[in-house]
Amino acid sequence: MAKKKAAILGSSGMIGQRFAQMLNDHPYFEVVAYCASDRSEGRKISEVWRLHDFEIPRGLENVTIQPTNPASLGKHDVEVVFSGLPSEVAGPIEDECAEHGMAVFSNAASHRMEHDTPILLPEVNPEHLASVVIQKKRRKNGGFIVTNANCSVTGLALGLKPLIDEFGFTEVDVATYQALSGAGYPGVASLDILGNVNPFIKNEEEKMNQEGEEILGEFKNGRFVDSPLNIQASCARVHVRDGHLEAVFIHDKNMPDQKMISRTLSQFKSKPQKLGLPSAPEHPIIVRTEQNRPQPILDVDAGTPDRARGMAVTVGRIRVDKGCLRFYLLSHNTIRGGAGGSVLNAELAFKEGLI
Amino acid sequence: MAKKKAAILGSSGMIGQRFAQMLNDHPYFEVVAYCASDRSEGRKISEVWRLHDFEIPRGLENVTIQPTNPASLGKHDVEVVFSGLPSEVAGPIEDECAEHGMAVFSNAASHRMEHDTPILLPEVNPEHLASVVIQKKRRKNGGFIVTNANCSVTGLALGLKPLIDEFGFTEVDVATYQALSGAGYPGVASLDILGNVNPFIKNEEEKMNQEGEEILGEFKNGRFVDSPLNIQASCARVHVRDGHLEAVFIHDKNMPDQKMISRTLSQFKSKPQKLGLPSAPEHPIIVRTEQNRPQPILDVDAGTPDRARGMAVTVGRIRVDKGCLRFYLLSHNTIRGGAGGSVLNAELAFKEGLI
């Protein structure tokens, strides 16, 4: 089977580099164009590479970053676009790619709130992908856009999914301990975070609430129906490279015991696991029983097999007391909550015959 | 008025050094003995000093650390003891001091749960000090022990006090971002926290719950009556030197609006302010309206006048939505939540004629 030709937009950024990592030697997709903004255009991948934990794939060092030109991508038979563009510029460029008939898998917030554009999280709402059929109709050439959620809500939604399905929880408080890579590069100034915590991330709490409601809601009769979920979030930036940690509190009058919660989380499997998607983690939720886990430096890369490293969320310290369930949850913000999420979305779309 | 002679126990530790800072040139107390464990005995204060933000008070550099000997303190007319001892050893030593007739103001957890020993927080429960009268009866020589609360619950209880008085809140979720100094010295290994968060602090969540209930409860008919308060805490250690930040969530069906919350917090004054205690902050709760405060490095030392630096808690990002009140709260864990708390307790006891 011939691989689909793909392009990465925003190649010089934190998400763009994670795309290069996740798509290296991918069974479905072959990256033929690394695009970025004017500032990076013409530079070699090796000059912009900043991932400390993944070496530039062999042969990629000297590849030159191209300008971002949707028309030109179309001419070169690019069918799939992975977008790590910043939200300020992503909107029109992604639209243009879709209008040229490409399937766009985007990390940007720009299109998330559109009525026929899914915020897809394959283990949680694979049925939302059906919205793309509607979207394709309004666009020329059969292109479409699929977004993935904000990095903070991605891990949370994945962790909540089996609990909501099983127990119907609706009231969630969450305080986050978010990593620096979530702010992109150069992002957070070192003087602002050395020995500090910044208890504010612009729009983050609103996104967690709004996107969470949609992701965990339904796609019914051609439209998204929000979940009754009420997420109250307080988001802070901490001095961590990768990995968003979240303290989750769930209140419910009929709270099951710790053992049932733990079992429900650890046994969870969903469509990506059933379909055997290449980047799907064998166990999407890993429950740790040690008293001091999850920790960003130890658990951020959770997920097997190798291609799914960073795609599992880790849950630990599950406690139930007086109708309140507490746990800590960790997910890799630029893999599961970023590039890896988009790649998994594309794998699902591919397997479903949409690409 | 002659100053009362005082001793510091645990002088070589983080709390002990904060005692030396807070008691420097104090109007009521004069430190005549700096005591510590065998390991530090005989060393000079300058050799164990580790506070980066407060220089050793002039004249103290060459003072020698003494062994911890309650009987000897008694013989030298020490009337007040400030204890920064670790909880593992504090119990019997503090008891012995009290039996020798001294008034002991302790940071340790050892005696907090005793039926006639208050966990005193002067702005919150000054009436609990009355329990000391009972305690004095069972002890020889009129000595007694007053404890202050765990560093995490101290800031929280102070922030909750006016809200509970005014609105009767009972349901509180709190996630903490706690500083390294809270673990004492050497405390947290650098390899464990560099670029990391540790989502576990031994016994901390239990203490927040139990001590919170007592502090915010009543002292009635000679005994402590717990508050109906339900604190659900998730405690984590972050890469910060001083200052515990807390994300607080309060649920209530009749939630007032943000403005009322803000006004109630910022207008709060209590007994220490009325009595003009030397270490009492003019405004015990400072409300910040910037969108990214409180931050540990910027707000940890909040509190005026100078003697009350680090004694105010700072609250920011007050939000009300769907019956849920969220805010961030910061307090200095080794000053308000440590040595400064004990000093304020002693000032109250002094002013009330108990010393």
Place this chain on the structure above:
Amino acid sequence: MAKKKAAILGSSGMIGQRFAQMLNDHPYFEVVAYCASDRSEGRKISEVWRLHDFEIPRGLENVTIQPTNPASLGKHDVEVVFSGLPSEVAGPIEDECAEHGMAVFSNAASHRMEHDTPILLPEVNPEHLASVVIQKKRRKNGGFIVTNANCSVTGLALGLKPLIDEFGFTEVDVATYQALSGAGYPGVASLDILGNVNPFIKNEEEKMNQEGEEILGEFKNGRFVDSPLNIQASCARVHVRDGHLEAVFIHDKNMPDQKMISRTLSQFKSKPQKLGLPSAPEHPIIVRTEQNRPQPILDVDAGTPDRARGMAVTVGRIRVDKGCLRFYLLSHNTIRGGAGGSVLNAELAFKEGLI
């Protein structure tokens, strides 16, 4: 005596804020204008303040940042200008101020290499101030510019001065451990420095060599004559907020012993001490004998009296072996190596009757 009216340029930056700190309640100068670039113009000082260790002086919170307009400053009788402008823009603005007759004390590199503009370090080369007489002739209205050296060479030159005077050393190797504040704000990206060292600071090593030669050289017959000093520097950025630490190696065939070195350093006093300049540290070089000093967090603020905090350099771990002298030296890069240096320069110029 009436104070001289002063303006601060670059008020919103790291150096500008240190100027506000150092000039607060100054006996010679009164700041009447806080200027900055368009981006900050119109904002309040409190909105740009980022110093974690010095509160905004009372009354300054609501002062508004003005546009940078030399002509207007002249009209408002500003006689002294303190410039914390970035080197990219400082050149022409500082020139314009000088042409309007003002005395400019600058941190920027722009004018350092001019033949009649001193790189002044009052303890090291107070006689270089005489170059200003020449400079005043070529400028209209009697204005002039005095620069201070790069932050890394400032501490080094101060530490070398008594050694060179006494022993004639010329061969110096130095490796630096430089603080983040040296790069300004936002400066170093947190992702670049978390758990890392960056062994490159643009132009820094060249400046240490060139400026060091001039500072420690003479001003003779109306021109600067370089010292025979050969500084070989390797400069790196480390994860420290304030304080440049330097490992110094000096080779000489007739190397005196450790005791002589130590005494020579600790006994050093110079013109600012003799003149009693307000910001001059009583002891410009503090020698520590503990085996693990100087440390940035403990020694960065060295210097007495209060107004001279951060103005002393600290030297420690003096070792002599096989003709090689090694020691560590620390200085505050935005105080002694920044704003404080300029203020001391202005104090000297004022005392010498040049303002």
Place this chain on the structure above:
Amino acid sequence: MAKKKAAILGSSGMIGQRFAQMLNDHPYFEVVAYCASDRSEGRKISEVWRLHDFEIPRGLENVTIQPTNPASLGKHDVEVVFSGLPSEVAGPIEDECAEHGMAVFSNAASHRMEHDTPILLPEVNPEHLASVVIQKKRRKNGGFIVTNANCSVTGLALGLKPLIDEFGFTEVDVATYQALSGAGYPGVASLDILGNVNPFIKNEEEKMNQEGEEILGEFKNGRFVDSPLNIQASCARVHVRDGHLEAVFIHDKNMPDQKMISRTLSQFKSKPQKLGLPSAPEHPIIVRTEQNRPQPILDVDAGTPDRARGMAVTVGRIRVDKGCLRFYLLSHNTIRGGAGGSVLNAELAFKEGLI
């Protein structure tokens, strides 16, 4: 060929875990015993594992840590011992293993200065291994001890080797930026290093000098003859997890140009490369030409093939000026400067028929 049975001493420490990593699936050695002190005895490997960048090898999680019992190891046919014991206890235990006929490869300093025990660094002084023949004679049962050097001098000696061979350099100044893992676990207290540099590491500078002289010297007529090398070191601890960075200064009257230095370093290969030892890096010295390398987080794992990750040293910023050569050098302190060094030593001894 049957693999040699091996044991790891100090399995619960930083070096011990790196041994487990390096010996995982090793072609010559099979670890049959993981030993540690009383404190860790009986615990599972998974309970003590702290490497954030290498997962516990499959099957090792549940292996139980044994007591350290040389006699018992002998009985179980252990022929090779890898020691990550702390120097305080290593001496007699390693001796006992050697007396039981085992070949001991040790990281500890205990035996480094013995007249017939080599400080082996296979690319630098493979001929020193001959000293083992003498040592075997004085021990019972043909056992022996081979040490590897202190982690700071290891990288330096490797980088100096081709330069000394080619140009005869003898005068070296070096300032280090050393990682936290070099102090073991728990090692450096977080309060001591957050936002700080500690300019003192006990005995480190002396070791760099003494061990450097021996390593780069000869083994002639049955004894070690020191090199005329004069290393003047200043050692500091920085806030980095793994990787010792060093600023190296070399003075010589006949200093070659930068190009020759660079070529000499990058072309260097030695005996381990010729013998194809499994853990030998293809290029033991990697020269980077970017202006801001080497950096700990980017270069610490340098070395190909996979088994040699962390075994290459990286050199960058080579500059020559006025008879002084400056460069920065980085090596992995617990791999090349620790466990990996011992493993390479054992591979050499195996290949040479000594085991």
